[in-house]
Amino acid sequence: MVKFNVNKKRNSTGIEIKQAIMTGVSYMLPFIIAGAVIMGISRIGASFYGIDNIWDGSHAEAGNALIRMFHAFDGFGGMALSLMLPVVAGYIAYSLADKPGIGPGMIAGLLAKDLGTGFLGALAAGFVAGYIVRYLAKNIKLPQSLASAGPIFIIPVGGTLLACIIMMYVIGDPLAAMNRGLEAWLLSMSGTNKVILAAIIGGMVGFDLGGPINKAAVTTAMAMLASGIYDPNTAAQVAIIIPPIGIGVATLIWKSRFPESLQEAGKASTLMGLIGVSEGAIPFALANPKIIIINVIGSAVGSAMAVGFGAVNRAPISGFYGWLAVENWLTYVVAIAVGSAIVTLGSLLVFKGEMPTKITKKSDKPSFNITKA
Template sequence: MSKFKSEKKSVGIELKNAIMTGVSYMLPFIIAGAVLMGIARIGASMYGIDNIWDAAHSESANMFVRLFHDFDGFGGLALSFMLPVVAAYIAFAIANRPALAPGMIGGLLASNLGTGFLGALVAGLLAGYIVKYLAAKIKLPQALASAGPIFLIPVGGTLLVCVIMMYIVGAPLSSLNSGLENWLLAMSGTNKIVLAAVIGGMVGFDLGGPVNKAAVTTAMALLASGIYDPNTAAQVAIIIPPIGLGIATLIWKNRFPESLQEAGKASTLMGFIGVSEGAIPFAIANPKVILVNVIGSAVGAAMAVGLGAVNKAPISGFYGWLAVDGWFVYVISIAVGAAIIAVGSLLFFTGEAIKTPEKPVSAAPKFALKR
C-alpha cells in the first residue's frame, strides 16, 4: 500500500512540475507580446485610436500609426506561440529533448483545433508520456542507437500525438472549450462580478504558484476568443498584494521586521511592473496574511470588472494601464484592493515580535584571524 501511495504521489509531483515548467517557459513569450502590444496601444491612444490592431491602419498616412500597428502585430505574433510553447515544455519536462517536437506540434494542432489552453495541456502531457514510453520500449542495435532520439522517437511521437489529438480528444476538448467560452460570454451583471472575484481570489492566493497560474493562464488563453473579463480580473489581482503590502511597510514601518521593511520596497516596485511574487516574503513570514491577499485581490478584481474596466491585453504593469478601456476605474480598483491589504496586514504584523534586546558590546566574542 505504501509503495502504491509513493508511486501515486510521484506521478502527481511529476505532473505538477511538468505543467509549471511549461507555464514558466511560456511566460517570456506572453510578457514580450504584452509589452509590445501595450506600447502600440498606448502610442495609438495619443492619436485617438483604440483599435490599432485593425488592418486598415497599415495604410494610414501617419507613419507613427503604421508603426504602432506593426508593433501590435509583433506582439500578437509573440502571443501566438503561447500554446505551442507551453505544450512543448510540458513534454520536455517529462521526457527531455526528444519530446520537444511532438509537444510543440501537438500544441500548434491544439491551437488550430480550437481546444484552447486545455488542449495544449493535454497535447504536452500526451507528447511527454508517449515519448517516454517509446524511449523505454524501442531497442535498437548499437550502430543505430543514435537514430532513436533524433529520428524514430520524435517522428513516431509526433505522429501518435497528432493522431490522438485530431481523431480522439480534439473534438471533445474543442466542444468543452467552446462551452466554457459561451458560458463566460453569457455572464453579465452579478455573475460577472462573482466570476471576477473568484479569479481575483485565486490569483492572490499563492502569488505565482499553481493556483495563481491556473487562473492567470486560463484568463489569458480566453483573450483570443474575445473574452476579456477574466483577464481584466486577473491582471488587476496580480499586482494588488505586492503593492498593498509594500505600501504598508512604507506607512507603518515599525510594524514590520527590518527584513520585511527592505522587502517592502522591492515588493512595491515589483507590483507596479506586474510581478506578484514580490509579496511572497510576507506570506512566508506570516501565512495568515494570505487571507487578506485573497480578500483584497477579489474585491479589486470584482470592482474593476463590475464598473466596466476592460483590459484586452495580458499585461498588468503600470505601462499598460492607459491602454485599458476605463483606465481610471481600473486604477481606482487597484488602489482599493491594495488599501484593503495594506490595512488588513496590520492584523498580523503588530511589531511585537520584532523587538530584539540590544546586546552589550562586551558580550561580542573576539576572534583571531588565522590562515
C-alpha cells in the same frame, strides 16, 4: 551520436504533471508578454490619431507613416501571441521527455490550435506528445549501426505522427466542444455574475501568494486569453500585486507596528508588487496568518472593481510597465489602489507592534512565534 536524457529519475505523477505545466507556462510567458506589450504600444499610439481598430488591414495603406508603423506593430504582436499554444505544448513535452519532445509537442499544439481546442487542448497535446516520446525513447532498441537514427528520425517522426493522430481523431473534438462550452458560459456572464467571478478569482490569487490555489486561478485566467476572454485575466493580474503593495505601503506609513525584520521586508514587498511578484507578501503571512484574510478581501475587491468598471487587461502582465496598455487603464489603476488600501489598513490593524521571539543559538532557523511587547 545524439543522446538525450529521457530516463532520469521521475517524481510522482501529480508532481510531474504540475512541473510540466509550470515549465510550459514559463516558456510561454515571454511570447505572450512580448506580443501583448507590442500590441499595446501600437493601440495606444493609434489612439492619438483617433483610431480604435489599428489591426484593420486598411491601415496598411494609410498615408501617415506612423499609422502604417502602428499597424505593422500590431501584426508583430499578433504573430508572437499566435505562438502561445504551440510553445506551451512543446515545453510541456520537453519537461516530460527532454529535447526530443519539443518538436512533436509544438506540432501537436499547433494542431490543437487549428482544431479550436484552446488552451486545454494545448495542455493535452503537450502531455500526449511528451508521454509518447518518452515511451518511444525508452522502448525502441536499435542496432548499434542505426542507433543515431532514433533521436533524430524515428522518435521525432513517430512521436509527431502518433500525437497528431490522437489529437485529431481521439481527443480533439471533445476538447473543442468543451472549450466552446466554456467560452459560451464566460461570454454570457454580465453584470453581477461577471463581478462575482472576478472577486472569486481575485480572492484565490490573493490567498496563498504564488501557491497552488494562486497558480490554479492564474493559469485558468491565462487559458482564456487564447479564446479572447479577458475578464478572468484582468481580475488575476490586479490581484497578484495588491497584497505586496498594500503590505509594503503599510510598513512605510507606520513602520513601528512591524518588527524590524518585516520593515526591511516591506521595502522589498512594495518593489516586488510593482513588478508583479506576489511572493513579496509571504514573510508577513508567515509572521501573522491573519493577514491572509485581509489579502483575500483586498484582492477580491480590487479585481471586482477593475472588471465591474470595464478595465480590460489582454496580457498576463501585472507589473506597472503594462498598466498603460490596459483598456480603461485609469480605472484599472484605481482598482489596484483601492485593493491595496484595504490591505494597508488591514495590515495596520493586524500588526500591532508585536515582535518575533529572539533566535536562540541552538537553532539556525528564524522563529516567528509572536509575543506581545
